Amino acid sequence: MSIQWFPGHMAKARRQVEERLKQVDVVMELLDARLPLSSRNPMMQEILSGKPRLVLLNKYDLADANANRLWLEYFETRGVQAVLIDARTGKGVQQLPRLAAELIGDRQKHLQNKGIQKKTVRSMVVGIPNVGKSSLINRLAGRSAAKTGDRPGVTKAQQWIKVGRKMQLLDTPGILWPKFDDPVIGQRLAASGAIKADIFPVEEVALFAVSYLRERYPNELKERYQLDVLSEDSVHVLEEIGKRRGCVASGGVVDWERAADALLRDLQSGKLGRVTLEFPEDWTERAK
Ligand SMILES: Nc1nc2c(ncn2[C@@H]2O[C@H](COP(=O)(O)OP(=O)(O)OP(=O)(O)O)[C@@H](O)[C@H]2O)c(=O)[nH]1
Numbered sequence: 022m023s024i025q026w027f028p029g030h031m032a033k034a035r036r037q038v039e040e041r042l043k044q045v046d047v048v049m050e051l052l053d054a055r056l057p058l059s060s061r062n063p064m065m066q067e068i069l070s071g072k073p074r075l076v077l078l079n080k081y082d083l084a085d086a087n088a089n090r091l092w093l094e095y096f097e098t099r100g101v102q103a104v105l106i107d108a109r110t111g112k113g114v115q116q117l118p119r120l121a122a123e124l125i126g127d128r129q130k131h132l133q134n135k136g137i138q139k140k141t142v143r144s145m146v147v148g149i150p151n152v153g154k155s156s157l158i159n160r161l162a163g164r165s166a167a168k169t170g171d172r173p174g175v176t177k178a179q180q181w182i183k184v185g186r187k188m189q190l191l192d193t194p195g196i197l198w199p200k201f202d203d204p205v206i207g208q209r210l211a212a213s214g215a216i217k218a219d220i221f222p223v224e225e226v227a228l229f230a231v232s233y234l235r236e237r238y239p240n241e242l243k244e245r246y247q248l249d250v251l252s253e254d255s256v257h258v259l260e261e262i263g264k265r266r267g268c269v270a271s272g273g274v275v276d277w278e279r280a281a282d283a284l285l286r287d288l289q290s291g292k293l294g295r296v297t298l299e300f301p302e303d304w305t306e307r308a309k
């Protein structure tokens with residue numbers, strides 16, 4: 022299934038980013054460390070080409086440490102500077118102003134040679150909904166300047182936020198792209214919590230998650246739900262999860278929606294352990 026977003030809304034979001042870009046020295050592109058390429062907006066790649074850019078793999082605390090290493094290597098071998106960060110606790114965030122300054126250093130020097138002294142670095146923070154843009158800005162600013170929330174669509178409009186005297190950050194609303202070429206991208210995004218629950222049926226997303234976890238993280242699945250054996254049948258596994266989590270309707274039948282919600286909540290909050298939803302090997306060369 023491919024999902025269609027509202028084209029008018031997306032066109033507006035794109036325009037807003039494009040308009041601001043002229044004022045911006047460096048872009049911080051936030052990706053979700055659990056699904057770096059599925060959370061990378063292809064439209065952004067077009068708009069941002071030519072701007073100094075830092076790729077930040079956020080929520081690395083929720084992602085598999087081994088996969089984090091593989092993803093860093095992936096970007097490095099493609100000449101893209103990527104950094105693991107945890108915007109919630111601030112791990113990895115401290116180095117960002119320095120990295121941003123280094124990235125734009127040459128340009129600054131060029132301006133200085135012409136006698137132009139730029140006082141502030143302006144940076145735009147972009148990424149899909151719920152990836153942690155506002156959280157990162159609050160970390161860098163050292164105060165709660167931007168509203169954050171555990172659901173997509175919290176930031177509604179662009180907002181400049183001052184960080185000390187030398188930096189200004191532009192918070193932007195999360196942008197998803199109009200159509201996912203590959204349905205699995207939509208499923209991964211939904212499983213990670215980037216897509217509002219009403220777009221995909223929650224049971225479908227949970228079944229996708231179960232079959233993925235059974236393949237890549239069978240022990241985490243077994244341990245969390247005390248399952249001795251993992252059935253080959255994802256529906257059966259979800260039924261067992263529902264029973265273990267007490268998601269049972271009258272007559273003893275499993276309430277699928279509640280079971281699906283429970284599993285996805287566990288996955289998204291890290292209760293299943295550190296889980297990465299895609300590995301570099303899952304992608305072919307088309308993705309850069
Ligand atoms: N575990 C973990 N949670 C994070 C991290 N960064 C952000 N979060 C959580 O993710 C949720 C979304 O954070 P926001 O900063 O509101 O995300 P956003 O990208 O601004 O979202 P929109 O404004 O909706 O586009 C919040 O519940 C944050 O606490 C992180 O590095 N690790």
Ligand SMILES: [Mg+2]
Pocket residue numbers: 154155156168169175176192193194195
């Ligand atoms: Mg936000």
